[in-house]
Amino acid sequence: MSSHIEQQTFDPWQAIVDHQQQSALANQFGATASFIGSMRDFNDNTDVSHMVLEHYPAMTQRYLIQLEQQAKQRWNLLDTLIIHRVGDISPAEPIVLIACWSAHRRAALDACSWLIEELKHNAPFWKKETREDGERWVENNTDGL
Amino acid sequence: MSSHIEQQTFDPWQAIVDHQQQSALANQFGATASFIGSMRDFNDNTDVSHMVLEHYPAMTQRYLIQLEQQAKQRWNLLDTLIIHRVGDISPAEPIVLIACWSAHRRAALDACSWLIEELKHNAPFWKKETREDGERWVENNTDGL
Amino acid sequence: MSIQVKFFASLRETIGVGDTTINHAGSAGEVWDIATDKADRPINVLVAINLEYAQFTSPVEDGDEVAFFPPVTGG
Amino acid sequence: MSIQVKFFASLRETIGVGDTTINHAGSAGEVWDIATDKADRPINVLVAINLEYAQFTSPVEDGDEVAFFPPVTGG
Numbered sequence: 001m002s003s004h005i006e007q008q009t010f011d012p013w014q015a016i017v018d019h020q021q022q023s024a025l026a027n028q029f030g031a032t033a034s035f036i037g038s039m040r041d042f043n044d045n046t047d048v049s050h051m052v053l054e055h056y057p058a059m060t061q062r063y064l065i066q067l068e069q070q071a072k073q074r075w076n077l078l079d080t081l082i083i084h085r086v087g088d089i090s091p092a093e094p095i096v097l098i099a100c101w102s103a104h105r106r107a108a109l110d111a112c113s114w115l116i117e118e119l120k121h122n123a124p125f126w127k128k129e130t131r132e133d134g135e136r137w138v139e140n141n142t143d144g145l
Numbered sequence: 146m147s148s149h150i151e152q153q154t155f156d157p158w159q160a161i162v163d164h165q166q167q168s169a170l171a172n173q174f175g176a177t178a179s180f181i182g183s184m185r186d187f188n189d190n191t192d193v194s195h196m197v198l199e200h201y202p203a204m205t206q207r208y209l210i211q212l213e214q215q216a217k218q219r220w221n222l223l224d225t226l227i228i229h230r231v232g233d234i235s236p237a238e239p240i241v242l243i244a245c246w247s248a249h250r251r252a253a254l255d256a257c258s259w260l261i262e263e264l265k266h267n268a269p270f271w272k273k274e275t276r277e278d279g280e281r282w283v284e285n286n287t288d289g290l
Numbered sequence: 291m292s293i294q295v296k297f298f299a300s301l302r303e304t305i306g307v308g309d310t311t312i313n314h315a316g317s318a319g320e321v322w323d324i325a326t327d328k329a330d331r332p333i334n335v336l337v338a339i340n341l342e343y344a345q346f347t348s349p350v351e352d353g354d355e356v357a358f359f360p361p362v363t364g365g
Numbered sequence: 366m367s368i369q370v371k372f373f374a375s376l377r378e379t380i381g382v383g384d385t386t387i388n389h390a391g392s393a394g395e396v397w398d399i400a401t402d403k404a405d406r407p408i409n410v411l412v413a414i415n416l417e418y419a420q421f422t423s424p425v426e427d428g429d430e431v432a433f434f435p436p437v438t439g440g
Contacts, residue, residue: 013158027186027236034179035254037440041172053439054374056432059416084439091172096440105261105365106289109180113254116440120250124413124432125439126374137375138438144251182365198364199299201357204341229364241365250440261365269338269357270364271299282300283363 003064003082012097029101033108041091050130075107148209148227157242178253179244186236195275220252298359319346366427373434394421
């Protein structure tokens, strides 16, 4: 289990590969499910040129560790990885990465889906978008649809 | 949308990156969900040293194309990628890759989960495992647990 | 009339043949009986006609490809 | 007695302060009133005590860190 905050842009696929290579579980996992959330260059039909992601560092760290522990209690997971960006973000850059490894597929898939929902609803991060008409705090997360 | 069969081992993460780079949707997708199924070196508590994956080429190709079309009708997807191995497979090698891109998270996550279940239950592939006690056709897929 | 018949995986090994051609049959079930010389049909055998899942009662026509295989285990 | 108080995101901008310290409060709600000089409390404000979500009625103690923030929008 590993979770961390990135101040700079990162390569989510490389992060998964790196994490997997330093894992001792190589031949045991039959399933890897991942989710990557990236910055889009529009929201509510308005162009977004830039974004700042603020967080509550001590609480974020604690929350993500608890979240991984809860997932591991609930599903038969071999490993999990969560990475979340903060700071200045440009369109197409990754914001969040979640990866789950398990022996069989449902644990990895269901845990990955659960983790992103929990994180979206509870992890103390806040987005401020820069649009044509100025800066604006994002009011609330969509329900994913 | 793209689906294909690989005769040789492949790098699933690189395949996702390559597919994404040649996509024209770069700044539109906010969500990427992926699932990778890999060969484990045990099954039913028995060591498995090797596997051969047979398929019905013409039907497989047709089935995977239909599957991607169905997913695209059902969810608001920007792109999908399916890769499936056939032939001689060694432990830790990837067997199947599914990746889904969408604007918002639920479409990518739910489509990815649906695609792997459908593929597992209906795509004409068959596994033959080499164990300590000889070769054995896998009788049926687990329910993912 | 000519019908292409295929057997896959464990079924190919049990029947002892992967591809064959028969001259005439009215249904997928009849294709099985003719192509296997009336071998017992395992209860879980699946059938596809022209690359689509079908029933053993489904009609077959000249030029069709009829495939028999065990439950799939990909992914 | 010393209580650390934090405001995040839009709330920090509205209140005009990110971090402050107050001397005494019995509950998280009282922390808000003292730290903001009784500013109106938006209906959707969330509160955490010592890095865990809490209620405005939750008691606070000496040394606690009490944070107020708007609905989260990460991921």
